[in-house]
Amino acid sequence: MTNPLLFQTWALKGVAARNRIVVSPMCQYKSVDGSPTDWHLVNLGRYAIGGAGVVFYEETAVEARGRKTPHCAGLFDDAQVPLYRRIAGFLKSLGSVPAMQLGHSGSRGSEMGPMQGRASLEQDGGEAWQAISASDIPVRAGAPAPRAMTRSEIRDVVDAFASATRRSREAGFEIMEIHGAHGYLIHQFLSPVVNRRTDAYGGSLSNRMRFALEVTEAVRAEWPDDKPLFYRASCVDGKGGIWNLDDTVALAREVARLGVDLFDCSSGGITGTSDMPLVARVPGYHLPFGRRIKEETGLPTMAPGMITEPLQAERALQDGAIDLVGMARQLMMHADWPVHAAEVLQMADPLEWLPEDFAFRLRGRKDQREMAFNRDPQPVSTWSAPEMAASGPARAGHR
Ligand SMILES: Cc1cc2nc3c(=O)[nH]c(=O)nc-3n(C[C@H](O)[C@H](O)[C@H](O)COP(=O)(O)O)c2cc1C
Numbered sequence: 236m237t238n239p240l241l242f243q244t245w246a247l248k249g250v251a252a253r254n255r256i257v258v259s260p261m262c263q264y265k266s267v268d269g270s271p272t273d274w275h276l277v278n279l280g281r282y283a284i285g286g287a288g289v290v291f292y293e294e295t296a297v298e299a300r301g302r303k304t305p306h307c308a309g310l311f312d313d314a315q316v317p318l319y320r321r322i323a324g325f326l327k328s329l330g331s332v333p334a335m336q337l338g339h340s341g342s343r344g345s346e347m348g349p350m351q352g353r354a355s356l357e358q359d360g361g362e363a364w365q366a367i368s369a370s371d372i373p374v375r376a377g378a379p380a381p382r383a384m385t386r387s388e389i390r391d392v393v394d395a396f397a398s399a400t401r402r403s404r405e406a407g408f409e410i411m412e413i414h415g416a417h418g419y420l421i422h423q424f425l426s427p428v429v430n431r432r433t434d435a436y437g438g439s440l441s442n443r444m445r446f447a448l449e450v451t452e453a454v455r456a457e458w459p460d461d462k463p464l465f466y467r468a469s470c471v472d473g474k475g476g477i478w479n480l481d482d483t484v485a486l487a488r489e490v491a492r493l494g495v496d497l498f499d500c501s502s503g504g505i506t507g508t509s510d511m512p513l514v515a516r517v518p519g520y521h522l523p524f525g526r527r528i529k530e531e532t533g534l535p536t537m538a539p540g541m542i543t544e545p546l547q548a549e550r551a552l553q554d555g556a557i558d559l560v561g562m563a564r565q566l567m568m569h570a571d572w573p574v575h576a577a578e579v580l581q582m583a584d585p586l587e588w589l590p591e592d593f594a595f596r597l598r599g600r601k602d603q604r605e606m607a608f609n610r611d612p613q614p615v616s617t618w619s620a621p622e623m624a625a626s627g628p629a630r631a632g633h634r
Contacts, residue, residue, distance in 0.1 A: 239580045240552040241545065245288060245559060247496055247535070249461030250409045252288035252332045252559075254588070255552060256573050259539040259561040260291040260336040260412070262307060264348040269295075269302065269309025270318045276325060282566055283329035286573030286588030289559070290326050291334040292319075294414050297399040298392065301339035301420065304348050305362050310337070310399045310406075319406035327407065329590065334410035335403040336467070337454070339392060341420030342368035342381035342429070355379055367392075369423045369430040369437065369446070389436065389446060392420070396450045400457035411458050412465035413451060413495075418504025421447045422469055425486070426478055426505045440482060448489055455494040465537070466490045467499035470524040471513060478505075480527055487532045499561065500524035500538040516541060519551060526556040537561040545576035 237243075245252045258279070265274040275292070282290050296302040296309040310319060323333035340346075344366040345356045355378050356363035367388060368381035384392070396413075403411060415421035423429050424446035430437050436445050451466065458464050468486060472478040487498050500521045503513045514520050518541045525538035539561030542548050548560045566572055577585035586594040586601075 238582065239549045241549050241560060241576060241580065242582060247463045249459075250332055250463055253330055254286070254288040254573065255559050256287045256548075256576070257289040257334075257537060257539075257559045257561045258282045258287045258291055258566055259563040260293045260414070261563050261567065262293045262303070264304055264306040266306055266308045269299065269307070269311060270315050271308070271322050275322055279322060280325055280329065281570040283326045283331040284590060284593075285566070285571035286577075287331055287566065289334050289410060290331045291336055291410075291412065292322065292408070294336050294338040294419075295399070295403075297337055297339055297395040300344055300364050300367065301341070301392075301395070303340045303343055303346050303353075305356075306348065307340075310335075310402050311395065313402065316402050316406050319402070319408075323407035323409075327409075332409050333407065334412065334465075335406075335408040336412040336414050337396060337399050337403065338414030339395075339420035340366070341423045342366050342372070342374050343419055344381075345379070346374075368420065369432055372429045372431065374418075383432070386434070389449075393446075393449045393453045397453040397457045400454045404457065404459060404462075410463050410465060411454060412467055412499060413454055414467050415447055415450075416467045416469040416499075416501045416504060418469070418472075421450060422472070422504055425482075426472060428473055428477060428505050440485060444486055444489060447486065448493060451490050451493045451495060463496040464494060465497045465499050466495045467501055469502050469504050470500050470521070470528070471502050472505050474513070480524065483524070484528065484531045487528050487534055491532050491534050495534070497535045497537060497558065498525075498528045498532070500528060500536060501540070514540075518543065518547060522551055522556045525551075526554075529555065529557075535559070539563060545579040548576065549580060 242254045245255050265272055279290050293308050296307060298311045299309055302309050326333040345364045346353045366381040367384050371380045371383045373380045400411060424436060425443050430443050435442055455464055468483055470480055470483040521538035521540035525536035528534060529536045535558035537559040538557050542560055542562055543565040551557050573588045574585050577588055586597050
């Protein structure tokens, strides 16, 4: 019997993942000067221990002012490389493919985190910085205005993407994703809501795409040919279709031409006439975007958004809407979801997704429990300690 698609190896270029479960990037607001801490090692490590095929590091800024908050991740200094290498190496040693997502917050920099309502840093005193964007349009009414980027600043940020890509490669990451979604800098250039430039980077769709494509070209040039490059976009944004799926198809075609290997579908993020919950939050709410992009461009896709159930994930793969199952919140709650999914999908040995020493112990426990229940089907919890001790062979004891 062939394995469910969810548990078949996924290979692209020179990289192979043990299954199709991808931990989608999740900002932690726990970096120190942009660098990873023990938190990152433990948090990402638990997904790798839990059996995920690919584990993404959170959105990581290519320059210090491209962080959202002072506690966001960044990879803007060569001295940070060994700290990231520790994370990538650890994930790899646990059997997962380590993946990096690079981005720039643009006008959404110099903020506090989501639990502080993303208030501008001025209110926090001391740490604020001047944010930059395509134009000087603030994130929300009353927020400090960003400074519109000059042409040479655009060049500098494109170069910063290239340098951070080189550092990611040196740190041992194997998949790269450009974060072009959720209202951050790349998206700010794409969106006519906040891009009011009158030069070659504003106005027509092709002009608004220029920055995204220059970043893609620069990243691809630094990212090895044998390693996959993903691009994450907000496929729709702005009420009234101000950025719509046709625009995204056009963008996807262009990034594919520049060497992007997979399109990661999300939505929303630019303030003003649009917001994040633009797409109704029903199970699998981004899957239709994955399907359309794939049909029209031939690019493999991923489309995280309330994929929580094993059969739902398997069906989405079999239907062909997506090639990888990106998940965030369900894995945050249940880091060993792959084992649960393997049980539901009736894999012969669901425990194989755990590290071998965990699997060994748990297989042993399974045998003990089966033997105990076969002997006496009353709930084990009602047994006394001597009954427990007598219930199995010598190997039932602790070692
Ligand atoms: C805590 C948290 C942090 C997130 N941080 C990022 C991020 O750094 N980059 C990104 O592209 N998306 C980010 N997202 C969005 C997720 O990657 C994912 O696309 C979204 O949560 C939908 O998937 P889900 O329904 O499985 O959670 C974040 C989501 C959560 C819950």
